Every structure is written in C-alpha cells, then in structure tokens.
Amino acid sequence: MEVKRDILWRVYLGFIAVAIVCVLILGKAFYIQQVEGAHWRSMSDSLHQRIEETEAERGTIYSEDGQMLSTSMPQFDIYIDFAADGLREKSGVRFRNNLDSLSYCLSKLFKDKTQDEYKKLLDNGYKKKDRYFLLKRKIGFREYQQLRSFPLVRLGKNKSGFIAETRSIRLNPYQMLAFRTIGLARDSFKVGLEMTYDSVLKGVTGKRLVRYIGGGVSVPVDEDEYQMEAENGKDVVTTLDIHIQDIVESSLMKMMSANEAQHGCAMVMEVSTGKIKAIANLGRRSDGTYWEDLNYALRTTEPGSTIKLATLLSALSEGGVKLSDQVEIGTTGSASVGGVREVTDAERAPKPVMTVKECFAHSSNIGMGKIAYKTFAANPAKFLRYLHQLRLDTVTGIDLLGEERPRLPRMKRNNEGLHAMITMSFGYAIQVSPLQTLTLYNAIANNGRMMKPYLVNSIQNNGVVEKEYNPVTLVENICTPQVVKAAQECMRAVTTEGTAKTLFLNSPYPVAGKTGTAHVADGRYGYNDGVYQASFAGYFPADKPQYTCIVVIKTKPNAVAHFGGQLAAPVFKEISDRLYTLYVKKSSDNLKVAVNTKPDSSGFRYTGMKEEMKQLLGSLGVRYADTGTDNSDWVNVSGVNDRPMLAALQVNNKQMPALNGMGLKDAVYLCENMGLKVNIRGKGRVASQSLTAGQPVAKGQTISIELK
DSSP, X not given: OXXXXXXXXXXXXXXHHHHHHHHHHHHHHHIIIIISHHHHHHHHHHHHEEEEEEOOOOOOEEOTTSOEEEEEEEEEEEEEOTTOHHHHHHHHHHHHHHHXXXXXXXXXXXXXXXXXXXXHHHHHHHHTTOSSEEEEEXXXXXXXXXXXXXXXXXXXXXXXOEEEEEXXXXXXXXXXXXXXXXXXXXXXXXXXXXXXXXXHHSOBOEEEEEEEOGGGOEEEOOOGGGOBOOBOOOEEEESOOHHHHHHXXXXXXXXXXXXXXXXXXXXXXXXXXXXXXXXXXXEEOTTSOEEOOSOGGGSOBOOGGGGHHHHHHHHHHHTSOOTTOEEEOOSSSEEEETTTEEEEOSSOOSSSEEEHHHHHHTTOHHXXXXXHHHHHTTOHHHHHHHHHHTTTTSOOOOSSTTOOOOBOOOOOSSHHHHHHHHHHHTTOSOBBOHHHHHHHHHHHHXXXXXXXXXXXXXXXXXXXXXXXXXOOEEESOSSOHHHHHHHHHHHHHHHHTSTTTTTTTTOSSOOEEEEEEEEOOSSSSOTTSOOEEEEEEEEESTTSOOEEEEXXXXXXXXXXXXXXXXXXXXXXXXXXXXXXXXXXXXXXXHHTSOOOOOOOOOOOEEEEEHHHHHHHHXXXXXXXXXXXXXXXXXXXXXXXXXXXXXXXXXXXXXXXXXXXXXXXXXXXXXXXXXXXXXXXXXXXXXXXXXXXXXXBOOTTOEEEEEXX
C-alpha cells in the first residue's frame, strides 16, 4: 500500500510539474504576442525591410545643333505577384479567364517561347503563389508599352499583379563620333563630359521602402512616408556640331587607315569664341581598326615645328630680329648654332641664306635656332617669360577633365640652358598638348586675342536654360598688333611658298598655318626608332578667319609618309574644304542677299496646360494675348493677327474635351485623370481622337488617339 502511494505521489508530482511548465509556456507565448508583439514585429520588419535608393534619370548630352550625343534609355524588368488580391479573388477567375490570351500575346511579343510554354510557366507560378515571379528582364520601352495593353496586364498592378522595375542604360546614338570627349557613364567608370559634368547630369537619388522575400528578392512596399521621388538630372548642351564632327573624324580616319598610323587627333575651334566645334581622337587597336580610346588632344608631347610660331612671336616681341633679316642656313642641311648645339634640317633649305620669314615658311630648324640664339643667348630665361605670356606653361582650362600640364625645361645661364633654349625653338625639350597649340594659333587668327577653349554652351532643365557659358578671353593681347600681323604674314607664306605650297596651290580660299614633324621618344620608342609625329595647325579663310584647326598623327615605325605636309596637312585641307563649302562660303553668299521679312501669317494651334504655355512663351520672349483664362487649367494657343492668343479650354470628367494640338504627355495625363484608357498610334501632336469633343464619357472607356 505504501509502495502504491509512493508511486502515485511521484506521478502526481510529475503531472503537476508538466502542467506548470505548460502554463508558463502558454503564459510566455501570450505575453510575447500581446505585450511584446509590436516590438518583435518591428524587429522582424527591420530585418526584412530596408529603405533603398532609386536612381534618378540621367540628363542628356546634346550637340549645339540639338542632336543627342549621350542619353539614357529605360529598360524594364517585369515581375508578377501571383499572390495579389486581384488574381486570387473569386478563386482566381480573373487569372483563368485571361491566361490563354495573355500567353498568346507574350509569345507574339517576345518570340522566345510558344503560347503553351508561356501558359505552363504562368500557371506554375500561380500555383506556387510566387510573390515576385520574374517574367522578363531588360525589355525596351516599346515592348513595355505593348505589354501594358495586353489582357490582364492592362487592368493595373493591383488586379494583374504585374510589377515593372525600371532601370536606365546609357547610349551614345552616334557610336564612335566624339565618343571619348562625350565620355562613358558605366557605374564608377566615367570619362569625358560624362565625368566632368557628372554632378549635373546624375540628378538627385530618391528612396523607397522594400521588403526582402525568399531568395533575397526585394519587393517594393507602398508606404508614402518612406517614398521620395528621384530628381532627374539636367541636360548639357555642348558646342560640338555633329556635321563638323563627322567631317573631322572621317577625314582623320581615312588618312590614318591608309598609313596604319598609331593614333591621332584633330580639332576645330571657332575663332571668335573659342568654341570647340569638333574633337576627334583615334587609336589603332590590335585588330587594325580604330576607336576613340584616349583623348590624345589633351596629352602633352614634343610638338615639333608647330612650336616655331611661339619662337617667332617671342623673337619679334623682343625686337632682336625683323622678318626681313637674313639668316645663314648653309647648304649641308646641318649647322652649329652658337657653338653650343648641332642642328639638322629635315629637308634641305632652298637657298643658303634666307630671311626670317622664309626660315619660318620652309620650317628650317637651323634658321629658327639661330634666331632664338641671337635674341635670347644673353638671357635664356627670358625666352621662358615669353612662353609664359603665350600661356604655353599652363593648361588652357577647358571644361574637360584630364588635360595634362605642359613641361618646360629650366633655363640656366650656361651651355646647358642655351642648349635647352635652342632645342625648344624648333619643338623639342618642351611638351605641350595639341589643344594648347590650337589655342595659340587661334589667338593669331583672332588678331592677338586668346580665347579659352570650351565645350559646353549651357545647362538646361526640361528645356529651360539654367546656366549659360559665354566666351572667355584668357589674354586680350598676347603681343603687339605689329607682331601679330607679322606672324599672320609668315603663316600665310607657309601655304604660298613654303612647306605646304603644293597642297594649297589651287585653293579657292586663303589658308594660313604651319607644318610640323617631330621624332617621337615616349618611353616605348626612342628617337632612332623611326616613329614620327606629323602635325599641321592653321586657320581659314586667312583673310577673314572663322575656324582654326589642328591635326596631329603619330606614325608607325619607319612609315614612308611621316612629314606634317604629307600626313596632317592633307587632313586639314579636306576638313577646311568641306567646311568652307558648307558653312563659310554659304554664309558669305547669304550676306550679299537682301532679305525682306514680313510678319508670320501662318496658322497654328497648340493645346496644353496654361502655366506651361505661359512659361514657354515667356522664355521665348513672345508677346501673347490672354482672352480670359483665369478659371481654366488648360488653354488653346492659336495665331491671330501675327500674335499668339490664349483661350480657355474647359475640362470636366464627364465630357470629352478637344485634344487636337496637344502633345502626347498632356493628352495622356488629361485622359487618364478622367478615368479613360488610352490607345496611341503615331508620333507628334494629337491629330484625331476616337471620342469626339463634347461627347459624354464614363470611367473605363477606351479612347484611341492618332498623332501626326
């Protein structure tokens, strides 16, 4: 009996202990759920929800004539939330009714699966209640527009479960044209204008709340307090002219391909402003093709004979020589200058004694070396001061990152300093970029006024100019007018009697310039490896300069054609010939024609939001008449007596308004606000509408709009 009682006591004790533990567990569960529930739910959300940034649409880079040079195009990733209430209500009848037609449309649009395969794919996703089913990645805008009109999808996100994730890709519509200057926008790797104006182009990032589900996939959460719309980037309007750029690039490409040159660049600058109208940079790839790989226009090299313009300007400004002074060159093609340095001419001089002007025109190294020695032998450092005055010891300040700083030697009052000074006088022992050389030559074309080269005209936001860049004068007078005229005379002589005489013999317009040929020694090659840099810099028409141009080409080793007059000057001539025909001659002819203007009597009609129309007319400086639009958000703009007139367009949600003359954005905005479904065909402005103006309408109706 005592044994039985002892066993029962133990059983009861165990039962009581288990009951107490169960009560404690249930109590703790109740406490966690009811008292601490909000805390733990927030902890869960913090682990599965996150605020992430949304990229703004990057601004577009335009040419001066309005062509898109670099722009962002939207791409869409399409997902489906198969647990969406609209798909699940009434046992999924909406999904079942649209499955066949949707599968057919998807098959026709993407052409990657059959209708049955799409049907099976969608049905499996529905059965699994996949919350973020990936349907398609990286579809274009046109495909996305078609997709939105498909069965089920057109019912909207809540009823169809379709989710579109938008991303932007950067495109250069003209491919290689000015590619390196325009630049790239690929994640962290940017160059050119894309890098220089990145802070302007990229805009302001937004934010959104997302929830992470299985597989690490993030799903947007519709919480307005956590949403902030991204602010799109601003547009950059450059000084580049797409037609001039095409001429420059094709001319350079033709010569480089024919001679298998290593790399080269060519630039065109507007004389009076310093605007860069074209800039081409071509490098040879391993397969023999060319691409805009590096910005050679900003890289410093030993320029060769194009620097002789700086030597001439310095010597004439110092007053040590005149154009008519005689210089003994000799007949051997080699001579000692000042007993300090042996100098050799690339080509024999036409006569043993030449004037200063002839030394420049025939590009005599001996002649220019002796001119520099005669002028600056007593104080070589003075030569550097003149180069400083010509801004050859500093960057131009162009609005493009990556410009290299020039390199000049020190000038000591000894044989070493004299040797460096003589060597610099004909283009060695000094390194400058083609852009710096172009800026100097442009100053001579501009009668001594040196303009800052620049690539950007303005920053715009939705077509409204926010910041405009005007021409900047770096140096009002780089030297006296007399010295400028003497330099212009010498540069003209290059094309009439000097190294470029044959090429420009029958030119219908005058050209002034300078050829240049330099042995290349850049680490990979030495002076004896037979690699040359051929160049030509000049301006046209010489009597009334409009454009300055430079061409620089680096040859392959031991190239047959390697002189500036053989390689660079023909490219310059092809560019100048075509620009003269297309722009210079045409503008000159137009000036001779008297033009009688009369008020514009052509009819027009535009429709849009009142405030936008008023802002547009105001920004254009167009005076208009307002016939009483205070109580209307929409207006018609039409021409009456050569003056735009604003008339109110009354809009209500039950009566179809007249859409004629509206842009697509305004028409879609107006119709969708009225609850209408819009089908669009064509491009341009609204020309016709399927629902006539004044007709009663109801939400859910479909309207077809034709644009022309």
